[in-house]
Amino acid sequence: MSSAVQASPVIVVGAGPAGLAMAACLQKEKLPCIVLEQHDHVGSSWVGHYHRLHLHTDKAHSALPFFDFPKSYPRYPSRQQVVDYLNAYTRHHQIQRLHGQKIVRACRTEEGWEVRSQDTVHRASALVWPCAAPSTSSGARCSASRS
Ligand SMILES: Cc1cc2nc3c(=O)[nH]c(=O)nc-3n(C[C@H](O)[C@H](O)[C@H](O)COP(=O)(O)OP(=O)(O)OC[C@H]3O[C@@H](n4cnc5c(N)ncnc54)[C@H](O)[C@@H]3O)c2cc1C
Numbered sequence: 001m002s003s004a005v006q007a008s009p010v011i012v013v014g015a016g017p018a019g020l021a022m023a024a025c026l027q028k029e030k031l032p033c034i035v036l037e038q039h040d041h042v043g044s045s046w047v048g049h050y051h052r053l054h055l056h057t058d059k060a061h062s063a064l065p066f067f068d069f070p071k072s073y074p075r076y077p078s079r080q081q082v083v084d085y086l087n088a089y090t091r092h093h094q095i096q097r098l099h100g101q102k103i104v105r106a107c108r109t110e111e112g113w114e115v116r117s118q119d120t121v122h123r124a125s126a127l128v129w130p131c132a133a134p135s136t137s138s139g140a141r142c143s144a145s146r147s
Helices: 017-028 044-048 079-092
Strands: 004-013 033-037 097-099 105-108 113-116 120-128
Touching (some): 004 113, 033 120, 044 079
Parallel strands (some): 004 120, 033 097
Antiparallel strands (some): 105 113
């Protein structure tokens, strides 16, 4: 049952490349945000990929906003280099995160959004959900949204 309540201006769900890029862009616009991630690390899908995987898109076209891949990396970085890059990206932009938060529900409220994990109710004026989302309280699919 969800008990604790946390309030943030903007919630971003998922600390994958899309969520991290979104958080960096929001911060550039001086919009404080928090990223809620179900796993205990960023880039969890890349952490879980097979070890010999490399990007098939070159690093010049794969970098996230405002922070390039290191010059020392090859044109097609390895899985581990992508994971390291995502961690460096998170540190570089000082992206605030809460891990262990699997979001199961998002509801529109008069003030903005109420977003529930297994143990916490998060409130925010705006919600960005760049990864696959469950249903909203009205049954509609919840995707990237702003109040
Ligand atoms: C084998 C493989 C190779 C690929 N190679 C490339 C490539 O070379 N170039 C390229 O551009 N793309 C590639 N892709 C595409 C890949 O999807 C992207 O690189 C990238 O990982 C997508 O980022 P994302 O943030 O949208 O999703 P993800 O990386 O899947 O991140 C989503 C994050 O959200 C979290 N999350 C999900 N649901 C919830 C929830 N309910 N509550 C809390 N957290 C949640 C997940 O734990 C995860 O951390 C590849 C994909 C695969 C499978």
